[in-house]
Amino acid sequence: MKVGVVVFPGSNCDRDMYHVLTDVFHLDTEYFWHEKGLPKNIDAVVLPGGFSYGDRLRAGVIAAHSPIIKDVRKMAEKGIPILGVCNGFQILVESGLLPGVLLKNESLNFMCEWTNLIVENNKTPFTNQFKLHEKIPIPIANGEGRYYVDDDTMKKLKKNNQIVFRYSKIVNGSANRIAGVCNEDGNVVGMMPHPERAVESDINPVDNKPSSKIFESLIKKIGVEN
């Protein structure tokens, strides 16, 4: 079982994610540079946070044109679990793998703070260990994290149960307080908050158990027990 962490020029949470996948959850993990392809034997793909291409033009848009995205798309179609965190979420959205856009926060500032998520869909490969509406203390750190979709898409999201996480209170002006969504099949999940910053008790001032379930869900899904 193998997890791929995709690295773009300017990714900066790739090492954090790698640490969590390998040292905390003992998953066999490998980095993949954006100009490379993904091998066939990958069981899950993570697009980590950061500032791919310096967030120029719009967060995620340039990376969405990287060669590796073609392979990510193929894997998404095959139903392989794919998680985009922060900039990874922005890239998934810009490449059309997830609906919606991420706009500048209402505060117009970069925001780094701890907040609470509510699990709205516990059927995805990254949330299957949660109870519905379970609360997750977790940090956000982004400048363009305000989720937006047009009304029709919002209806579809709700109908298809594509809203995965919501903030427990208004944080940045996101539509419906959405913090994370999935594709129609549920295997591609994007979220603005950083689970990799919340799974170790050393650095989680509240409770590291809930966010750990994001990775435990993946392990459950792809069948690796630690």
Add this chain to the structure above:
Amino acid sequence: MATFNVHVTIENKPGISDPEGDTILNDLVLKGTHKTVSKIKTAKMLKFTIKEKDKKTAQSKIQEICDDLRIYNPMVSKVTVDVFEN
């Protein structure tokens, strides 16, 4: 072949909020003495230099780039393409 300057203006579609424009208006302009301003909208501009055989090709080429490469996000923004001869 001639060189053209093409200005691409990316701005929010009508109906999409523009917190930055609102903030500049409310927190800066209207707080001061300039009460005759009633609206501010922000936009981003990209000025392309391109070599094409004529103005029309330059225009359509840039429009194509904008659509293909998602220079703007069609869900929230629109672009205006203006071509100037060099």
Add this chain to the structure above:
Amino acid sequence: MATFNVHVTIENKPGISDPEGDTILNDLVLKGTHKTVSKIKTAKMLKFTIKEKDKKTAQSKIQEICDDLRIYNPMVSKVTVDVFEN
């Protein structure tokens, strides 16, 4: 009194680098099939709606607002103010 649309374009002065334009050119546009583009410069635009007695007043008023409120830093950027009648 008439209503004017005033477009303020803020861009880096000539000779000052524009890393964002460079990245869009090199990592997006030139990576594709669009090789005829040779330069991209980014700029920011503010579109003001203002009520003034004439075009000239609108223009000078907006210039004044931009200077007063430090909408741009004259050390790095230049502004162009274009007035359009509504």
Add this chain to the structure above:
Amino acid sequence: MSLEEQELSELKSKIGRNPTSTELQIVAAEWSEHCSYKSSKRHLKMLPMDGPLVIKEKGYDSGVLDVGDGYVVTAHIESHNHPSAVEPYGGAATGVGGVIRDILSAGTRPIAIFDGLRFGNIEKDLQARWLFKNAVTGIADYGNCLGIPTIGGEVEFDECYENYALVDVAALGFGKKENLIKNHAKKDDIVVLMGGATGRDGIGGSQFASDSLESEDRSAVQIPDPFIEKLIIEAVLQARDDGLIHAMKDLGGGGLSCAISETADALDIGIEMDVDKVHTRESDMHPDEIMVSESQERMLVVTSKSKLKKLEEICKKFHIGCSVIGQVKFDHQMHVTKGKKTFANLPTDVVANATLLDLPSKEPTYLKTIETEKKFKPVSDYSKTLMKLLASPNIASKIWVYGQYDHEVGIRTVVKPGADAAVLRLDNGKYLSAKIDGNPKQCYINPREGAIGCFEEACRNVVCTGAKPIGMLDHLQFGNPKDPEIFWTFLESLKGLTDFAKSFGIPCVGGKVSLYNETPSGPIKPTPVIGVIGLIDKKPSVPQKISKGDCLLIIGDTKDEMGGSEFFEYIHKFVGGKCPKVNFDDSKKNMKSVLSLIKNNLVKSVHDCSKGGLAVAVSELTMTNQIGCKVSLDKVPGDKLDVDRILFSESHSRYLLAFEKKNLAQIESLLNKNKVSFKQIGQFGGSDIEFSNKTKSIIKLNVERTRKTWLHSLPNLVLHGKK
């Protein structure tokens, strides 16, 4: 950019001929105050630089500390004052970039950024607000993009910085000792310039930093490119892992001129370079411009011909420029050519070693009367006064600032900003704590005691997390050193820092001097900024939630030392009085006691008293824990004082401890044994901050309301100033 008359004749006599124009440019850059430290260098030697953990190696731009188990921590501090004063966004951002490259050039990965910010009066002054806001955005945009957490700093406003800005940036790095770059060069080695293209921006920057602002060269604006810097970091660290780097130096002030001459001088070699080989942004650059351009995001690397191919591959992967611009020679000459034509050929020791000055100093006359206090109208409502202080720009919560900085990236941040010092976890199971502090108000009143106070405050902050101070960074910022009175304040500060460092056994591992900080209305107040790095072997003290019934105890005496206090300066608009003085013996005893209480797990939370004194420190504890506290002022140990002095004196070496009542006896016995001055002064509970004297209530404020004011004051001031 030019040399002074007498420097020119010195250069001529040293090289025995007239210098070429390129040589003049190179020497002017390298002999500028910024690069050569000509006014300060002979005095800086007094600071203790050695210690059991200090690793010394030639050519390092940052200090290196051994933190055990084969790991090292690197540290450096820089400022970008002049550039930030005219272009706060770009100036502050490129300031971050510069200090990060210093950390990188030792071969360590940058893991933390700190920023010290100083501006004029934001309540009144639009310009100060504009500078502040843009400097913060500049630091945020740069540090966040790099993925290096900004985990601490300070912000201060004072009229002396009107139309000016001090932007100090410190950084920490971490790595394996075996990976440190061993700066050396072999025969046939080549010199490579990595990173962004060289352009015309920033030409004359270091000269600019050495002149006062009136004579500024307004073309010296630097445009930050954090994206390229991030790529450089990854490329350099990969090249380091692959053993491709023999020596390395970042390009900062003075550009190639300084980097080439200093590398050659440090490695005891010569370098021959060709300006035509430098990758430039514009095609028509003159050799002089190429040599002094301060374009950011560039690194100079010495490697061998056989390793070049691998280095080029790495640069290609990251799409960054990589040009072989020269080769190592053993003639101790810095030889600059354009193709075959020579433009400069100078002995490196002449270029890299400006003649050091011995500037005269004289005690400023203002100091003779500054300690005399004025009589003030008695305060009628202390609740109002405290509320006013908590909303004042210097004391209000700085969450508006650090909330814009990614302080979690890198997943090391154990204690987050908002407490006294931040704490990072290291790969060997130990923890690192650090903070920077300054206090120009006190340093103005007494440059020596003020500087010592900054040093002690930074130590206190680190001690509050359970860390033992292991290294210090000093950043000495003053006005024009040619003014003997200013130079005297520089020397006094330096002497004070030296005494403290020696007495406490804390080596200085790095520093910076920034002179000629003059505003249109005169020199800035003396502004040393001190960074202290502390190490925790086992477990840091992470503030635990204080609850009802917990005790409040103070360690350290409160004295009649109101000079430079926020109470005098903000409430009474009075500059003067007696500057707080650190008693070295008490300071050591108190630090030691706090550390052992933490080690024995006896306390929930430790917070030191600093700006605003006891009243503010207690309020901060109540507001961050959202719980009330009753404090008896009559129990506070120290001089017999009026209540306003007990509340607001900024005496040093004081710590507030919050702990469960059941630990009281054990805490008291430990403190008694250590013979420190202490007293339990209060108890937590309820929803009010209450101070009383004997039975008389002096202050009563609702915690929640006060907290809101404290939290929202700064963002409101940034937007609107004081209405």
